[in-house]
Amino acid sequence: xxxxxxxxxxxxxxxxxxxxxxxxxxxxxxxxxxxxxxxxxxxxxxxxxxxxxxxxxxxxxxxxxxxxxxxxxxxxxxxxxxxxxxxxxxxxxxxxxxxxxxxxxxxxxxxxxxxxxxxxxxxxxxxxxxxxxxxxxxxxxxxxxxxxxxxxxxxxxxxxxxxxxxxxxxxxxxxxxxxxxxxxxxxxxxxxxxxxxxxxxxxxxxxxxxxxxxxxxxxxxxxxxxxxxxxxxxxxxxxxxxxxxxxxxxxxxxxxxxxxxxxxxxxxxxxxxxxxxxxxxxxxxxxxxxxxxxxxxxxxxxxxxxxxxxxxxxxxxxxxxxxxxxxxxxxxxxxxxxxxxxxxxxxxxxxxxxxxxxxxxxxxxxxxxxxxxxxxxxxxx
Amino acid sequence: xxxxxxxxxxxxxxxxxxxxxxxxxxxxxxxxxxxxxxxxxxxxxxxxxxxxxxxxxxxxxxxxxxxxxxxxxxxxxxxxxxxxxxxxxxxxxxxxxxxxxxxxxxxxxxxxxxxxxxxxxxxxxxxxxxxxxxxxxxxxxxxxxxxxxxxxxxxxxxxxxxxxxxxxxxxxxxxxxxxxxxxxxxxxxxxxxxxxxxxxxxxxxxxxxxxxxxxxxxxxxxxxxxxxxxxxxxxxxxxxxxxxxxxxxxxxxxxxxxxxxxxxxxxxxxxxxxxxxxxxxxxxxxxxxxxxxxxxxxxxxxxxxxxxxxxxxxxxxxxxxxxxxxxxxxxxxxxxxxxxxxxxxxxxxxxxxxxxxxxxxxxxxxxxxxxxxxxxxxxxxxxxxxxxxxxxxxxxxxxxxxxxxxxxxxxxxxxxxxxxxxxxxxxxxxxxxxxxxxxxxxxxxxxxxxxxxxxxxxxxxxxxxxxxxxxxxxxxxxxxxxxxxxxxxxxxxxxxxxxxxxxxxxxxxxxxxxx
Numbered sequence: 001x002x003x004x005x006x007x008x009x010x011x012x013x014x015x016x017x018x019x020x021x022x023x024x025x026x027x028x029x030x031x032x033x034x035x036x037x038x039x040x041x042x043x044x045x046x047x048x049x050x051x052x053x054x055x056x057x058x059x060x061x062x063x064x065x066x067x068x069x070x071x072x073x074x075x076x077x078x079x080x081x082x083x084x085x086x087x088x089x090x091x092x093x094x095x096x097x098x099x100x101x102x103x104x105x106x107x108x109x110x111x112x113x114x115x116x117x118x119x120x121x122x123x124x125x126x127x128x129x130x131x132x133x134x135x136x137x138x139x140x141x142x143x144x145x146x147x148x149x150x151x152x153x154x155x156x157x158x159x160x161x162x163x164x165x166x167x168x169x170x171x172x173x174x175x176x177x178x179x180x181x182x183x184x185x186x187x188x189x190x191x192x193x194x195x196x197x198x199x200x201x202x203x204x205x206x207x208x209x210x211x212x213x214x215x216x217x218x219x220x221x222x223x224x225x226x227x228x229x230x231x232x233x234x235x236x237x238x239x240x241x242x243x244x245x246x247x248x249x250x251x252x253x254x255x256x257x258x259x260x261x262x263x264x265x266x267x268x269x270x271x272x273x274x275x276x277x278x279x280x281x282x283x284x285x286x287x288x289x290x291x292x293x294x295x296x297x298x299x300x301x302x303x304x305x306x307x308x309x310x311x312x313x314x315x316x317x318x319x320x321x322x323x324x325x326x327x328x329x330x331x332x333x334x335x336x337x338x339x340x341x342x343x344x345x346x347x348x349x350x351x352x353x354x355x356x357x358x359x360x361x362x363x364x365x366x367x368x369x370x371x372x373x374x375x376x377x378x379x380x381x
Numbered sequence: 382x383x384x385x386x387x388x389x390x391x392x393x394x395x396x397x398x399x400x401x402x403x404x405x406x407x408x409x410x411x412x413x414x415x416x417x418x419x420x421x422x423x424x425x426x427x428x429x430x431x432x433x434x435x436x437x438x439x440x441x442x443x444x445x446x447x448x449x450x451x452x453x454x455x456x457x458x459x460x461x462x463x464x465x466x467x468x469x470x471x472x473x474x475x476x477x478x479x480x481x482x483x484x485x486x487x488x489x490x491x492x493x494x495x496x497x498x499x500x501x502x503x504x505x506x507x508x509x510x511x512x513x514x515x516x517x518x519x520x521x522x523x524x525x526x527x528x529x530x531x532x533x534x535x536x537x538x539x540x541x542x543x544x545x546x547x548x549x550x551x552x553x554x555x556x557x558x559x560x561x562x563x564x565x566x567x568x569x570x571x572x573x574x575x576x577x578x579x580x581x582x583x584x585x586x587x588x589x590x591x592x593x594x595x596x597x598x599x600x601x602x603x604x605x606x607x608x609x610x611x612x613x614x615x616x617x618x619x620x621x622x623x624x625x626x627x628x629x630x631x632x633x634x635x636x637x638x639x640x641x642x643x644x645x646x647x648x649x650x651x652x653x654x655x656x657x658x659x660x661x662x663x664x665x666x667x668x669x670x671x672x673x674x675x676x677x678x679x680x681x682x683x684x685x686x687x688x689x690x691x692x693x694x695x696x697x698x699x700x701x702x703x704x705x706x707x708x709x710x711x712x713x714x715x716x717x718x719x720x721x722x723x724x725x726x727x728x729x730x731x732x733x734x735x736x737x738x739x740x741x742x743x744x745x746x747x748x749x750x751x752x753x754x755x756x757x758x759x760x761x762x763x764x765x766x767x768x769x770x771x772x773x774x775x776x777x778x779x780x781x782x783x784x785x786x787x788x789x790x791x792x793x794x795x796x797x798x799x800x801x802x803x804x805x806x807x808x809x810x811x812x813x814x815x816x817x818x819x820x821x822x823x824x825x826x827x828x829x830x831x832x833x834x835x836x837x838x839x840x841x842x843x844x845x846x847x848x849x850x851x852x853x854x855x856x857x858x859x860x861x862x863x864x865x866x867x868x869x870x871x872x873x874x875x876x877x878x879x880x881x882x883x884x885x886x887x888x889x890x891x892x893x894x895x896x
Contacts, residue, residue: 063857064795161792168795175875224878337564337583338819346585364599372580373571375564376599 010067011119011171014112014140015058015089016132018124018147019076020101021050025149031187032149033127035100051081053147053160054123058085060164061121068171071117073108102131109135119143119208121167123160126150126186133184133205141179141206143167152199152307154182155207170208181252182207183304185314201250201268201304201314225336229253231371232334234260236300245295246273247288247322249315253302253334270317285319292325299326303335303367308343310379311361312351320354328360333367340367340377347380355381384840386848389466389809391868394456399443400887402453409447460868467838468811471782471827472567472615474645474667482670482734486727496722500708506726507706510699513683513733520744521641521661522654523685527694528665528724533642534569536662536682537609539695539719540638541577543660543686544607546693546716547636557606557634563592565614568817570640579606586821590772591620597629605635612639613646615817616771616827617755617782627657636660636690644668645831646752646781649745660686670735671728681728695719747832751781754830754839759783761843762828765850767793771822782829786822796853796860798824803871804852804863808845 020041024032027044031037061068062085072078073093082089092115093108105128112120113136120140122132125148132142144156145163157163169177181204188200233256240246240261248254248271258265258273265271269282272291280287291297299322304314310333311318323331333348340346350361358381368374415426423429445453468475485491494506514526530536541560548554560574563584571581582600584592591614608630613619620626627637639653639661645668653661666673666680673680686694696715697708708723739747759779762768767790770783791797802812816825830839852859864870877883884890 060795064861159792161795165791165795165797175878340585341564341819341821346587364596366582369583372575373583374580375583375585376596377585378596 012069012117014117014120015072015078016122018128021124050147054081057145057160057164064168105131106135152185177208199313228370245297249301251302297326298330320352386808392459403443403445407444466809469828471814471829482731522652524688525691526685530682532680533664536684538573539684542716543693566611570609590618590775601633607636613780616784617779665732669732671731750832788823794853794857
């Protein structure tokens with residue numbers, strides 16, 4: 001390891017470039033998870049894109065965030081694009097020949113977390129996000145420069161430059177860039193290649209996002225995303241009817257409902273509540289169907305990811321059969337207006353694997369956005 | 382007037398706040414003792430203040446001489462930008478307030494009237510209020526106006542109170558507990574509906590820039606109490622389907638309220654009643670040339686409605702009975718008081734004077750100019766690198782304002798909308814307004830040209846934007862570190878968003894900062 005001369009103070013940024021991220025996409029492989037797929041991608045003529053995207057982000061960062069202590073791995077893991085962007089990184093990890101890119105990502109992430117750094121900026125896709133999250137958990141904030149094939153996680157900037165803008169704001173400790181829990185999702189690539197979409201929610205990372213602050217009196221008075229969601233969750237909890245079963249989907253929004261009820265919950269699983277008591281945690285489809293047999297059933301779900309997914313992404317336990325037991329009128333959707341306003345399109349998506357059910361679910365659905373506040377959005381398949 | 386941007390230097394005084402100024406014992410005015418003659422007639426002067434309201438400790442006020450106080454506030458006034466340059470502040474409809482109208486409002490016939498006077502002794506005042514009512518009826522098609530509300534949001538609340546009373550009179554209030562609004566209607570509509578106890582359904586926009594009819598149909602039901610909507614909306618987008626909206630809500634049994642605060646682009650062109658609305662609201666301090674006096678008043682939100690809804694208006698109404706004017710309190714179905722008395726008369730007077738001096742033809746022309754000016758500016762602004770328009774492909778025209786975005790500029794240069802706004806002030810131009818929350822358009826700004834400024838002022842505004850874009854793409858640090866010529870460099874962001882740090886009083890400031 002070579003210790004480069006670094007500014008004594010200033011924020012520390014950890015950088016992880018996944019050199020093979022995105023290679024599968026250009027040659028129709030829908031991802032680059034695992035050495036065999038990578039080999040096939042190379043055979044089909046794929047070229048690395050991560051270096052270029054890392055360079056674009058780092059060049060912007062070099063303009064915006066000086067002084068900056070950049071800590072990264074050797075060569076394509078970060079050192080090369082950093083030097084090209086005019087930055088002088090400290091290299092704390094060297095590539096081992098023959099090791100997979102995923103193992104490299106995890107090893108570098110662990111080293112960065114132990115230094116520690118203020119933020120890990122990674123260049124890759126959902127798979128890279130998973131690897132970083134797996135190595136550092138929610139101990140170190142992370143932010144993604146989008147360079148993968150699949151990017152369903154909520155930890156990515158919208159493009160390399162925007163990711164750099166946000167990283168700079170966060171490193172400057174701007175109150176405009178606070179942290180939040182962001183979904184890390186990944187598709188099962190093998191299924192995806194067979195045109196089956198099976199997305200799993202792997203966890204929540206601490207990730208910065210850009211918040212709009214009041215600049216003058218005219219924009220004041222807004223209770224904010226957090227306050228609105230707290231109000232919505234308390235109201236959903238307070239209105240639960242006796243004798244009815246409530247199935248709470250995965251995510252931070254529904255976790256607030258559990259907190260309002262004072263019952264235990266799982267972040268990634270489906271939990272069940274009856275008469276204010278927890279009657280099951282992290283249930284699978286079979287257990288859920290068993291519980292629904294005896295009770296009128298309501299589903300309480302949040303909106304997952306930037307694509308507005310309601311069913312079929314990260315909450316497959318709420319299967320077509322479970323949704324049918326509840327019925328369309330007993331689906332309670334909770335989301336902040338801010339999240340809905342940031343959707344790629346103003347629609348919610350369902351993909352239950354049951355075309356008839358998807359068709360029945362389509363049309364407008366009420367969404368709870370705050371205490372006594374709601375909106376309607378179209379459901380699309 | 383030059384249409385080329387010229388950098389300007391604001392006075393820099395580094396004034397402390399007044400609470401940190403002064404010297405112990407210094408006084409502005411020193412009063413002499415009352416003396417034995419007066420004391421013998423009125424007794425001990427201190428006893429004139431009842432014991433129960435007397436201070437135990439003297440107030441902690443700054444101690445300054447009179448000229449020191451005058452210098453201080455003169456300096457503060459020099460350090461503000463407001464309305465000193467071109468000010469195209471979207472949704473605010475900034476207008477000049479003619480001096481002659483100010484002079485009228487300061488005449489003793491206005492200043493020395495008290496609302497507790499007998500109506501026989503203020504016939505002239507009541508005549509002005511009634512005539513203003515007649516003017517607004519003509520412009521809106523409504524049957525009765527009330528001026529009680531002290532601002533636009535209070536007029537929106539008036540509507541909620543009237544809607545409540547209307548449904549209560551039909552025994553349907555318990556069932557009808559939902560009010561529908563849209564995400565680009567001014568947020569005071571949702572807020573006042575919630576304050577009045579209604580549940581609020583907010584419709585989102587579709588690709589045309591306004592909510593779809595299907596979304597409205599999905600939201601209405603037998604629980605619908607009413608619709609509260611602005612048109613054009615907060616982005617200057619006019620919803621051409623509004624007649625159908627009103628029909629759908631009426632069919633469901635709800636009342637329809639038109640927030641016509643942003644009336645400049647449509648005044649003399651449409652009447653809210655003719656679209657079918659049951660009620661509407663005008664801000665006299667906005668469209669009608671009376672001062673804004675700071676957001677929150679003293680101002681007037683004139684609320685008008687149809688004859689069917691009029692019994693539920695707050696009392697009193699100013700009515701004409703043959704030759705005489707009365708304050709009509711005898712309104713058994715009234716929703717009660719919104720505010721004391723019958724309106725801020727000086728504001729009503731100024732609005733009435735503005736309307737009378739303009740006349741119908743010039744009001745129509747002012748509306749044309751405000752739409753023309755906005756669309757003229759749009760041509761210039763969209764030619765500037767890094768600036769785009771909301772809903773770029775929507776065919777609906779922009780009326781009196783347009784929402785733009787510098788998202789492209791931010792992605793390409795790192796310069797965001799607040800950097801641009803800060804830099805604008807270096808050229809003596811008031812920073813543009815961004816958007817109400819939540820931001821549906823990223824990095825937004827919303828100019829409203831109005832009818833007051835000449836073409837050269839609009840050209841200057843566009844030229845300043847062109848200059849800032851050139852700087853962003855050639856040397857972004859100039860913009861990112863702006864302002865360079867202002868009284869204060871940059872405010873630390875976030876302080877007023879955090880309840881732990883924002884302070885509305887000196888005492889709260891000291892408590893929260895530990896000073």
